Amino acid sequence: MKVLTLLAPRWWGFRNGLFFGGRRSLIKAGSLLALAIGFWVGIYVIFYRVLRYFQAVEEFGDLLAYKLLTMVYLTFFGLLIFSNVLVALNTFFLSQDLEIIHATPVSIGEIFAARFLDTLVESSWMVLLFGIPIFTAYGLVYQASFVYYLGLVSVIVPYLILAAALGITLTMILVQVFPAQRTRDILFLLSLLVIILLFFLFRFTRPERLVDPDAFASVITYFRALSAPASPYLPSSWASEAIWPLLRPSTVSSGFYQGFLWVNGLASVVVCAFVAIWVYPGGWSKSQESGRLFAGRFLSLVPKQLRPKKARRSQTLALMGKDLKFFFRDNTQWSQLLLILALIVLYLYNYSVLPLDSVMGSTFYLQNLIAFLNVGLAGFVLASIGVRFVFTAVSGEGFSFWIMQSAPVSMRRLLWSKFLFYLTPLLLLGLILTIATNELLQVSAWMRWLAPITIFSMVFGITALGVGMGAVFPDFKAENITQVATGFGGLLYMILAMGFITLVVILEAGPVYILFMAQARHHSLSFFQWLYVGGSILLMVLVNIVAVWLPMHYGIRKLAAYEG
Amino acid sequence: MIRLKELTKRFKQVTAVGNVSLMVAPGEIYGFLGPNGAGKTTTIKMLAGIMRPTSGSIFIDGLDLLKNPIEVKARVGFIPDRPFLYEKLTGSEFMSFMASLYGFNGAGREKRIQQFLELFELAEWARELVGSYSHGMKQRLIMSAALLHQPRVFIVDEPLVGLDPKGARLIKRIFNRLKRSGLTVFMSTHTLEVAEELCDRIGIIQKGELLAEGTVTELKELAGQEDPRLESIFLHLTGAETESTEDISFINQENSSIP
Numbered sequence: 001m002k003v004l005t006l007l008a009p010r011w012w013g014f015r016n017g018l019f020f021g022g023r024r025s026l027i028k029a030g031s032l033l034a035l036a037i038g039f040w041v042g043i044y045v046i047f048y049r050v051l052r053y054f055q056a057v058e059e060f061g062d063l064l065a066y067k068l069l070t071m072v073y074l075t076f077f078g079l080l081i082f083s084n085v086l087v088a089l090n091t092f093f094l095s096q097d098l099e100i101i102h103a104t105p106v107s108i109g110e111i112f113a114a115r116f117l118d119t120l121v122e123s124s125w126m127v128l129l130f131g132i133p134i135f136t137a138y139g140l141v142y143q144a145s146f147v148y149y150l151g152l153v154s155v156i157v158p159y160l161i162l163a164a165a166l167g168i169t170l171t172m173i174l175v176q177v178f179p180a181q182r183t184r185d186i187l188f189l190l191s192l193l194v195i196i197l198l199f200f201l202f203r204f205t206r207p208e209r210l211v212d213p214d215a216f217a218s219v220i221t222y223f224r225a226l227s228a229p230a231s232p233y234l235p236s237s238w239a240s241e242a243i244w245p246l247l248r249p250s251t252v253s254s255g256f257y258q259g260f261l262w263v264n265g266l267a268s269v270v271v272c273a274f275v276a277i278w279v280y281p282g283g284w285s286k287s288q289e290s291g292r293l294f295a296g297r298f299l300s301l302v303p304k305q306l307r308p309k310k311a312r313r314s315q316t317l318a319l320m321g322k323d324l325k326f327f328f329r330d331n332t333q334w335s336q337l338l339l340i341l342a343l344i345v346l347y348l349y350n351y352s353v354l355p356l357d358s359v360m361g362s363t364f365y366l367q368n369l370i371a372f373l374n375v376g377l378a379g380f381v382l383a384s385i386g387v388r389f390v391f392t393a394v395s396g397e398g399f400s401f402w403i404m405q406s407a408p409v410s411m412r413r414l415l416w417s418k419f420l421f422y423l424t425p426l427l428l429l430g431l432i433l434t435i436a437t438n439e440l441l442q443v444s445a446w447m448r449w450l451a452p453i454t455i456f457s458m459v460f461g462i463t464a465l466g467v468g469m470g471a472v473f474p475d476f477k478a479e480n481i482t483q484v485a486t487g488f489g490g491l492l493y494m495i496l497a498m499g500f501i502t503l504v505v506i507l508e509a510g511p512v513y514i515l516f517m518a519q520a521r522h523h524s525l526s527f528f529q530w531l532y533v534g535g536s537i538l539l540m541v542l543v544n545i546v547a548v549w550l551p552m553h554y555g556i557r558k559l560a561a562y563e564g
Numbered sequence: 565m566i567r568l569k570e571l572t573k574r575f576k577q578v579t580a581v582g583n584v585s586l587m588v589a590p591g592e593i594y595g596f597l598g599p600n601g602a603g604k605t606t607t608i609k610m611l612a613g614i615m616r617p618t619s620g621s622i623f624i625d626g627l628d629l630l631k632n633p634i635e636v637k638a639r640v641g642f643i644p645d646r647p648f649l650y651e652k653l654t655g656s657e658f659m660s661f662m663a664s665l666y667g668f669n670g671a672g673r674e675k676r677i678q679q680f681l682e683l684f685e686l687a688e689w690a691r692e693l694v695g696s697y698s699h700g701m702k703q704r705l706i707m708s709a710a711l712l713h714q715p716r717v718f719i720v721d722e723p724l725v726g727l728d729p730k731g732a733r734l735i736k737r738i739f740n741r742l743k744r745s746g747l748t749v750f751m752s753t754h755t756l757e758v759a760e761e762l763c764d765r766i767g768i769i770q771k772g773e774l775l776a777e778g779t780v781t782e783l784k785e786l787a788g789q790e791d792p793r794l795e796s797i798f799l800h801l802t803g804a805e806t807e808s809t810e811d812i813s814f815i816n817q818e819n820s821s822i823p
Binding site: 321398563 | 613614616635648661
């Protein structure tokens with residue numbers, strides 16, 4: 001019963017947040033629900049259409065659908081393990097309520113059970129939410145009976161338990177090696193694991209081979225490669241094997257793999273419980289010890305002009321210098337640079353393996369089209385990095401925000417210093433993504449200029465939106481800064497940033513097409529075409545200016561009025 | 565030096581501070597006393613420019629805080645009740661940062677930072693992250709940073725919370741020294757002995773209203789109390805005397821859960 005008592009604050013907190021927050025929190029919850037439903041429908045439609053298309057492919061359409069299923073399960077498993085480790089680190093070692101919990105007469109076993117369930121729910125709900133439309137699409141396309149849906153529940157439940165147990169066990173072991181208070185090393189390790197995982201996922205699925213049957217010696221080899229399971233030791237393979245017979249007639253038994261998943265899921269909980277009871281009390285105790293924390297390891301990375309002696313002349317430089325030190329001393333911040341690096345590598349790798357030569361039609365046209373669309377894609381990448389770093393910049397001041405409020409610093413100066421701080425790295429990243437991709441695609445001379453110039457102008461808007469929206473929706477009391485990025489404000493930032501990027505790309509598309517076709521056909525532009533091109537460019541410039549000015553202006557006003 | 569005119573702060577239906585008017589002369593230490601939830605911290609936050617009043621005005625050093633927030637804040641040193649600091653900066657970096665924020669860029673800046681760190685016994689920890697400091701050390705660091713730019717007004721919320729006896733004695737010495745040099749101090753406290761020992765005048769606030777103000781002698785006369793201690797004057801004025809007669813016998817009644 002104490003397990004339920006331990007879980008009660010979670011439920012009460014959720015309920016109170018919903019009903020005691022007044023109309024605003026209900027509107028927030030309603031908007032989130034609407035967005036989730038929209039996303040849900042979107043995923044469902046995409047998968048439904050893809051699966052229908054696969055069904056139309058003779059001979060190996062089913063194999064493609066099966067392969068996609070294994071990819072989905074494999075991706076989910078990777079995400080689940082990562083999310084479980086991160087959540088378990090918080091629920092078992094870093095959460096603020098642990099001090100009170102451990103001071104009460106509750107056994108370690110009960111605390112473990114409660115925190116296990118807490119971790120399981122917190123790290124699984126999102127994967128489950130996004131999984132439902134995918135599995136529903138499979139069920140409807142293959143006209144599966146209710147047995148499929150029952151089987152689905154029977155597969156997903158042990159699958160989630162297995163991932164949670166593995167993630168928690170891994171955390172318990174990691175905390176034995178590194179103290180939880182100094183999570184830098186753990187997060188460093190986690191980031192590396194994610195990079196490795198990403199590459200593994202990529203290698204396991206080998207998507208480029210699916211569109212290139214010519215690379216195989218024969219059709220038979222191709223079929224064999226498609227039908228071979230990813231790895232018999234991966235739970236994702238067991239889940240796929242358990243589900244597939246419920247969709248199509250198969251030689252393997254669904255019951256065997258379902259049983260296999262349940263046995264392994266429950267066994268992993270037992271192993272996890274043993275490990276936890278054995279090492280958790282020591283690990284928790286260790287996490288309370290805070291030794292002397294020496295600084296300065298990363299000071300050598302700080303540009304000389306931002307170091308304290310020079311920074312003292314200007315408030316803006318002092319603010320930027322502080323943010324720079326924060327960034328390199330906060331493990332949750334700098335360790336994500338590794339992930340961004342992996343993202344860039346994967347991003348560029350994707351462009352390097354594009355099978356443009358095997359596609360019929362004008363390769364030159366296609367290369368330039370892709371390079372143009374890449375501007376939008378690079379913008380989306382910058383926006384998703386922006387939501388994690390730039391949007392959270394104001395909230396990152398945390399409980400110390402009183403210093404800014406009571407110091408003779410205007411909120412205008414504070415926000416513009418943050419804007420300048422994040423502008424440079426985002427500009428650099430945007431330029432790398434566009435210039436390197438252009439090189440890989442071997443685009444025309446003017447596209448080599450157009451893409452970097454467009455991304456250069458968009459980065460100002462993406463950064464200002466992040467800083468401004470972060471100031472409109474600040475959360476100085478967040479226990480974990482990543483929660484700020486995934487909140488309502490973060491979601492709104494992503495929607496607005498993506499809307500802004502799309503608008504710029506659409507406005508540019510018309511003139512680019514006209515100019516491109518005129519060059520290809522050696523025509524000159526008519527007066528109206530020049531008018532259209534000029535008007536679109538003017539409108540684009542206006543959109544960029546508004547995207548910088550409006551959020552910054554509104555953010556400054558909101559932050560100046562903040563009284564938390 | 566400090567003038568509050570009909571200062572009011574409302575949170576929806578609740579009036580946290582209602583029509584508070586008071587004046588603090590230059591070189592005076594003014595103690596702001598009141599039970600929990602009386603409106604002390606709200607008043608202090610408005611004085612520090614963290615919170616905007618619903619109505620009324622605040623003048624510090626002759627300047628209207630609402631009209632000239634930056635100029636006023638440059639003249640003020642503020643210490644909140646809870647020492648939330650930048651945990652990822654070292655003690656000396658925090659001091660340098662605060663000096664830059666307050667535009668204290670004079671030639672003797674580094675020397676003054678060092679002097680304060682030594683005075684508050686933080687020099688040994690100056691190159692270590694604030695995150696590894698104890699509560700008392702953080703409180704001392706905030707105190708150092710607030711005094712660094714030579715403010716004319718010092719606003720302190722609970723100055724002695726979390727300090728050991730040695731630290732508390734140091735703060736008392738510093739306050740007396742500041743007073744002699746003409747600095748005005750506005751402080752809220754629960755520690756009545758501190759208020760009695762340090763403050764020239766005391767204001768007692770309850771339910772957002774200023775009940776009484778004056779020297780300890782004036783308050784004693786106002787309360788008409790035989791007992792000369794500030795505690796009994798405070799309890800009498802805030803009407804808290806009667807509460808101590810409540811039945812507390814249930815605290816150690818029979819049905820204990822301990823086997």
